[in-house]
Amino acid sequence: MSVLQAEAPVAAPAEPLRRNRDFLMLWIGAGISMLGLRAGTVAYPLLVVWQGGTPVAAGLVSFAAVLPQLLVQLPAGVAVDRWDRRRVMVACDLVGVLAMGSVAAMVLHGSLWLPLLMAAAFFEGSAALVYRLAERAAVRNLVRPDQLSAALGQNEARGQAAGLLGGPAGSGLFTLAGWLPFGFTAVAHLAALVTLLLIRKDLQEARTVEPRRVRTxxxxxxxxxxxxxxxxxxxxxxxxxxxxxxxxxxxxxxxxxxxxxxxxxxxxxxxxxxxxxxxxxxxxxxxxxxxxxxxxxxxxxxxxxxxxxxxxxxxxxxxxxxxxxxxxxxxxxxxxxxxxxxxxxxxxxxxxxxxxxxxxxxxxxxxxxxxxxxxxxxxxxxxxxxxxxxxxxxxxxxxxxxxxxxxxxxx
Missing domain, CATH: 1.20.1250.20 (MFS general substrate transporter like domains)
Structure with a gap:
């Protein structure tokens, strides 16, 4: 009497990274957002100088844009670890839309109010900083461990490409119309928001520790x-x-x-x-x-x-x-x-x-x-x-x- 041995199950082939829908949605949305951010950053001093502002005013706006890197960095890390990352990133995109939309509207109105421009630069810079931290933390929850190096390599290449293209994009759009770089950045944040909402997986593991003081x-x-x-x-x-x-x-x-x-x-x-x-x-x-x-x-x-x-x-x-x-x-x-x-x-x-x-x-x-x-x-x-x-x-x-x-x- 013979016994037929069951064949060992064949493992399904691993899904390549290019077919990982959730990772692609995050990668594309964050890339568009980074391109918009770079274009807007390049356009700040151009706007001030071409609207008759002084070099000091241009420097103040540029300073406001980078100030979050020193003031917001560590509290932003707490926010990314404490709260739901998807909601944090949605909030960041909304802040970016409002900040850059307000600058575009101000330029279309034909006025330049330095305090508003500095505030928009600071809030958009802060939102972009928090968004980047949350996106980096989320990646390993969307890809397999053996794909992590490839995923982060693609993220780094995307960042380099955004820096490469964002400068010419910002100055080129400004040449066409002063409000365009900021309107483009607002639309970029909106596009990133849409792709974020299309992601199905959770962007973090379940939280088991209750929030404590921010300093702690x-x-x-x-x-x-x-x-x-x-x-x-x-x-x-x-x-x-x-x-x-x-x-x-x-x-x-x-x-x-x-x-x-x-x-x-x-x-x-x-x-x-x-x-x-x-x-x-x-x-x-x-x-x-x-x-x-x-x-x-x-x-x-x-x-x-x-x-x-x-x-x-x-x-x-x-x-x-x-x-x-x-x-x-x-x-x-x-x-x-x-x-x-x-x-x-x-x-x-x-x-x-x-x-x-x-x-x-x-x-x-x-x-x-x-x-x-x-x-x-x-x-x-x-x-x-x-x-x-x-x-x-x-x-x-x-x-x-x-x-x-x-x-x-x-x-």
Whole structure:
């Protein structure tokens, strides 16, 4: 008597990321929102100057737009971890629609009221900041663990592309009509809201801890990062490299100007650099499958040092574009590496707060780097300052290689 053995069930093929409807809705909506934000940010100073405002007024509006990075960052992390992420993101899109819609209406009316423009810039910047934190925290709830690196790589590439296209879009729309960049940004927030409402899955795990005082929850996020040796070292490296790149960005402007270049030259170099960033973001998941994280991080710092030094001795737009594209490639790649690790190891209930700690370190050093860059370039000159930046980057690479937490990160 024979017994027929039942065939083992065949596992269904994994759904590719491009067919993950919920992830695509989030990815597309956030990308449109980021493009609108970039276009509006570029248009702020154009609006003030072309409406007869002073450079001081233009600076005040730009300051209002970036101020949330310092004031709102840590409380925003608490909001993302405490409340329903979908509702938080819906509220952010609504704030963006109202803020940018009010600016578009003001320009159409033919008036320019500086306090309203500053308030709109601040509230839209705050909403965009909270939205980005919530979106990053939500990704791992929409994709399989083995797809996380690819998903975050696509997010990084999307951000690089939005930065690349947003500047020309903002200035181009402003050329057509002063209200258009702000109307476009309002519509972009509305489109992001629609895609968000189409997502079916929950964007966070069930909350099991009752909300506490905001200060207590911020301290919890800071303490968690401090207890992770690798994260502690990574925050330090991120902060240091951002400070150096702000100095380098200002040096680029002076290099181009001193050799007879124009603002268009700087814009073209920025576009080439952005292409390098997109390529680096897309290459991130591929590199992570083949190289250890320590090699990628230390290698990035070495590459930055090697690519920075020639900036001090060249003025050709093609050469400068290639150098900055290489730096952006390495930077986007390491952003993916660090981002994947952070999202993987951080508990879902701490995602917003931990990401906000990294973002605060980044934005804080951006401000310090802009100030330090002006002082150093005035005192030492362009070439000496850039050589110093390259040397500092090399020292950071050596420090990373010698730091056990970076050399042997936890798996």
């Amino acid at each position: 929850e911020i301290a919890e996020g800071l303490a968690w990062v401090w207890q992770q040796r690798f994260m502690r070292a990574a925050v330090t490296l991120i902060a240091g490299s951002n400070l150096l790149f702000q100095i380098l960005a200002l040096a680029l402007v002076l290099v181009v100007k001193q050799h007879g270049g124009s603002p268009l030259t700087i814009g073209l170099i920025g576009m080439v650099s952005g292409v390098g960033g997109v390529a680096g973001a897309l290459a991130g998941p591929w590199c992570m499958r083949r190289l250890p994280m320590s090699v990628l991080i230390c290698g990035t710092l070495v590459a930055w040092a090697l690519l920075t030094l020639p900036v001090a001795f060249t003025s050709g737009p093609v050469q400068l574009g290639a150098l900055f594209a290489g730096m952006s490639f390495a930077g986007a790649l390491v952003n993916v590496v660090a981002g994947v690790y952070q999202v993987q190891v951080t508990p879902d209930a701490l995602q917003g707060r931990v990401t906000s700690v990294f973002a605060l370190a980044s934005s804080g050093m951006n401000s310090a780097g802009a100030l330090a860059g002006g002082l150093l370039l005035s005192a030492l000159g362009t070439r000496t300052t850039v050589v110093g930046v390259a040397a500092a980057m090399a020292l950071m690479a050596v420090a990373a290689v010698l730091t056990p937490a970076i050399r042997r990160p936890p798996q």
